[in-house]
Amino acid sequence: MKKLKSYYMQFRHHQKTERRRWIFPLAIASIVFLFLLFLTTLTSYDGSPILSFSRSYSVLGSKFVESKLQPISVSTLPPPPRFAYLISGSTGDGNMLKRTLMSLYHPRNKYVVHLDRESSAEERLDLSEFVKNHTVFAKFGNVKMIAKANLITYRGPTMVANTLHAAAILLKEGGDWDWFINLSASDYPLVTQDDLLHTFSFLPRNLNFIDHTSNIGWKEFQRAKPIIVDPGLYMTKKADVFWITQRRSVPTAFKLFTGSAWMVLSRSFIDYTIWGWDNLPRTVLMYYSNFISSPEGYFHTVICNAQEFRNTTVNGDLHFISWDNPPKQHPHFLNLADMQKMIDSNAPFARKFHRNDPVHDKIDSDLLSRGPGMLTPGGWCIGSRENGSDPCSAIGDISVLRPGPGAKRLDTLISSLLSKENFRPKQCK
Secondary structure, eight states: OHHHHHHHHHHHHHHHHHHTTOHHHHHHHHHHHHHHHHHTTOBOTTSOBSOOOOOOOEEETTEEEGGGOOOOOGGGOOOOOOEEEEEEEOTTOHHHHHHHHHHHOOTTSEEEEEEOTTSOHHHHHHHHHHHHHOHHHHHHTOEEEOSSOOOOOTTSTHHHHHHHHHHHHHHHTOOOOSEEEEEETTOEESSOHHHHHHHHTTSOTTOEEOOEESOOTTHIIIIISSEEEOGGGTOSSOOOOEEESOOOOOOSSSOOOEEOSOOEEEHHHHHHHHHOTTSHHHHHHHHHTTOTTGGGTHHHHHHHHOTTTGGGEESOOSEEOOBOSTTOOSBOOBOGGGHHHHHHTTOSEEOOBOTTOHHHHHHIIIIIOOOTTOOOOOTTBOSOOGGGOOGGGSBOOTTOOOOOHHHHHHHHHHHHHTSTTTSGGGSOO
16 A cells, blocks of 8 residues: 555645645644544444544554554545446346445445346336435435436447446536446446545546557457447347448557456546547547447547547456456356455456356455445444444445455555556557
């Protein structure tokens, strides 16, 4: 975590230099801090602190010691970020979308849930009622379900259109978030949101985590040159893409990139893709509207051809995926036998899972401390855990984070991705 702090401190250095000149405000802040520190000695009815400033973890040897958290001065703590999630699914994924949403929930974040138009009216209504009637979701109003569902075609550009649709909704509903994360009902978190928010607190907010390369190899002949039509753009019933006999040349106006369809994108880049003030996002979108598996190329091509953003990329999708042998087109379904591999990857997310596989229960109990049918607990949950009670039934300060062992694993991964060997040398090459 020292490395992440150093990235953040460098980013804020010039601001801190100016602040040293203001002695009187600093004195006032110190008085306020002492008062708030006094409040942290007060406890709620269940013995938990009413306020907590600690968002760090301490390590004793190789063992994580959550009970020995050391408070950090308020003046050195960066504010926690906010994530904006798109969680999407298709027919039969309604219950899995509920589970994934509850495992990812935090009051600071914003969520858009999308269930493919192919799903039944009953399944869509059930999911809508769940979102509407959940006590915590209703309190914070930060979960939205796309009412007018899109028809998503496997391998077609309708998935890109759906992602842009969700991003536009998240901007319209209030753009006070820092990163956009797209996930499906086949994804599942391996760390808590407190772990993720804590680690990302120390990162510059303009970073984009996107697995990408310009070495498209066999994809040039099988994806770039063929022309396909996505029936999801024109029809009301789902069907596979169909192919046009004519082929096309590789574009010369921009360079093609490819990579993972799962990414963590900055608010500033999402703004750019929606507004497209230099027209590049729209030009690239028109090209990818006839491109097979366009979610694995559209955002990658835009960001690496945009001068403003090409140096903000971190080459990684923050996922653990167990691929087949080359050409890595079909990920294996993960199960209990993959549990240790998932942990050792240090990734915050994993895919692909069968619906309600036993490994979900294992992740809930061992990594998320999440009870059946409950939200993943965090520092904002101040209720009792006795007799299987839901700690998130009582809500405290939503800015309080209590990172666990997942934050240490994630710190290791991020530090590696931002190292001299991996960060600049692997940007948009």
